[in-house]
Amino acid sequence: MVSIAIVGGGIAGLAAAWQLSTHADSVEVIVLEGSGTAGGKLRSAVVGGQSVDVGAESVLARRPEAVQLLQELGLPTVHPDRVGASIWSRDALHPMPAGTLMGVPGKPADLEGLLSEDELARVADEHSVSVDGDVAIGVLIERALGSAVVDRLVEPLLGGVYAGHARELSARACMPALLTAADTGESLTAVARRVSEASTARAGEPVFASIEGGLGQLPSVLVAALQERGVSIRLDTPVTEIAVEGSGWRLQAGGPVRDESLTVDAVLCAVPAAPTARLLRSVAPDAAAALADIDYASMALVTYAFPSAESAAFAGSSGFLVPPVDGRNIKASTFSSSKWPRLGQARPDLTFVRVSFGRHREVASLQLSDAHLAWDGLADLRKALPGQVPAPVAAHVQRWGGGLPQYAVGHVERIAGVRESLAAYPTLALAGAAYDGVGIPACIGSARAAADQLIAALR
Ligand SMILES: Cc1cc2nc3c(=O)[nH]c(=O)nc-3n(C[C@H](O)[C@H](O)[C@H](O)COP(=O)(O)OP(=O)(O)OC[C@H]3O[C@@H](n4cnc5c(N)ncnc54)[C@H](O)[C@@H]3O)c2cc1C
Structure with a gap:
């Protein structure tokens, strides 16, 4: 029996655990997640009594990785309604x-x-x-x-x-x-x-997919399936150090109250670039330095529940994007109840709409209180749809500090360099949004490749 520790329980870490538990024999898999919940940027919250996605909401269905994983988990896919989107430019909504x-x-x-x-x-x-x-x-x-x-x-x-x-x-x-x-x-x-x-x-094929109940449900389904296969998932267990020990690795995890040390044969690191850089600092300083230079954008999403009786303006459209050059508060709005039929069916009385704030280095709007942010979002919705946006019955603010990695010019070469620096350690693999694509299918693809690398190295 060999042991593999996966650092990070976002979609990349969980998908890697799934790949290892379904493709490798005699492997003990341990997922170490720093926060109190698995799933990373896949999350749902209850707004106006209804569970809605407050992070990622769909996967690209024209790439195989995510839909394949959903199939392997036995989860039927659902698809957004084919309603058009707009651009809110120069004070008007354009198709x-x-x-x-x-x-x-x-x-x-x-x-x-x-x-x-x-x-x-x-x-x-x-x-x-x-x-x-x-x-x-x-x-x-x-x-x-x-x-x-x-x-x-x-x-x-x-x-x-x-x-x-x-x-x-x-x-x-x-x-x-x-x-x-x-x-x-x-x-x-x-x-x-x-x-x-x-x-x-390919017009007949759906472009995006989700699951019944929303993509935020995927982490708990995946965690249950992993636990059934014997994978150990430890929450509230941030990893603070990775060091070589003999032919394997020693991980320091936990915190001042519950500190633990773990010795394993291989490590799969599926956390964002900054924590990965900190963890690799002593093992692979060149790779750590290159990863430390990857910047992240922070953002926030506000989800509103409006009374449907006064929300006709949100029907028949999936929402709108906002050119930053116009200097608005929000970057985009998704008319979730029009986009996802399941929401309209579950709560015909409420119309869910979400707006997003924040771009790389533009954090001023994110420093506002939740109430202020929700008010600013509403103000922009009312400018885009004058006289047609009622008072919401509920509003939920989800902040995503360090939400999305920025692939600056030279990113592909930077990542190739990181992989080259780690070539001497075949039992240490990296996966997640920092490397080959930020979308969920790309994260799952990188997780599978990292898991396969470890399986091959341990053989
Ligand atoms: C608001 C938002 C909306 C998005 N919408 C979509 C969408 O609709 N479709 C799409 O395809 N993509 C979307 N994306 C992108 C996609 O969701 C992410 O790129 C992807 O989920 C990242 O997964 P990950 O596992 O690489 O990282 P994460 O989700 O960041 O997971 C990393 C995990 O590691 C944990 N961790 C961090 N440090 C440590 C440590 N030291 N020890 C242990 N654990 C640690 C974290 O707590 C976290 O759980 C969205 C992103 C954001 C922010």
Whole structure:
């Protein structure tokens, strides 16, 4: 029997534990989670008497990893209603342009209404861009199509995924297809057309998925399935040190009240970059230094429950994104009851709407009290939908300090360097949002790869 400790019980740590418990024989798996609950950024809370997601709410269904995990757990998937989204730009709600690749249009006409005549003319006059290595997505698109596309479309779309700045996020890490296009001399709009045509060909397949009751239910289902397979899950057990001990590892965990030391054959580290850097400081100082430089964006979500009798304005749309250039309080709003039919069915009397605050380095709005934040969100909803937003019957604030890693220019090379520094330790593996993608499928993919690395190393 060999033993493997997994540090961190977010989706990456839990998925790694699942991979090990289903693919390896004679392995003792121990998950050490620092907080009092497993799941990390997957969480639900009760708002107005109804359980709603207050973290991640859906997985990309067109990547295999997450839907496969749901299938393995025997969880039927549910899909959002196909209702359109909008952009709240220059004081008006515009339908989200169709056929764009993260905001890059297939043709300038796709952006009519959202951009001015001059801005559209600049998009039509696409410049060819040559690149030398990685570049920020916003810089690449701005050079090719002008600044308005970046400010009004790319920025809010990327903000929804990374809570970051388009002119700082790495094209190689976040939108490799655009960097390849620039490298090979293909126009960015041609790539957008190609990708959008491929996506139209799959129009019948759902793009996003969740589970009955919401994605926030997944951690408890996964924990129960893991415990059934003999995996030990220890909550309130932050790991403070990882050190080499003989051919294995010694972990220091717990705190001043309950300090414990654990000796294992292998370690899978599935915590964000900053704690990973602290844990690796003495074992692999170069990898630790590279990871310590990965910044995170903090954010907050406010979920409102409105009386449905006065909430017609939220029907028939999944919500809207907000270009940061307009200087609003909120970054986006999701009309959850319109997007997820199960919510409308469970609580026809209430209409759930959530708004998000915070971008990388923009923390002023997050320093407000919960009541102030909820009030600011409501004020913006009322500006976007004048005269149509009633008083909420309940509001819930969820803060996500260090919510999303920022893949800065050079991220892919940085992570390759980290892996190279750790090559001497095949029984130490890394997984999670800091590495190969922040979405849940990517986190599960990295968890499987890390688990497989350990299985191979221990064989
Ligand atoms: C508000 C929000 C909404 C999102 N929405 C979506 C979405 O709809 N779809 C999507 O695909 N992605 C979404 N994402 C991204 C995605 O949810 C995350 O990237 C992903 O869940 C990260 O998983 P993880 O396991 O890598 O890390 P985490 O979820 O951060 O888990 C890490 C765990 O490690 C624990 N930990 C930290 N330090 C220690 C230590 N020293 N010892 C032990 N444990 C420790 C933490 O307590 C935590 O439980 C969203 C992210 C946020 C913040």
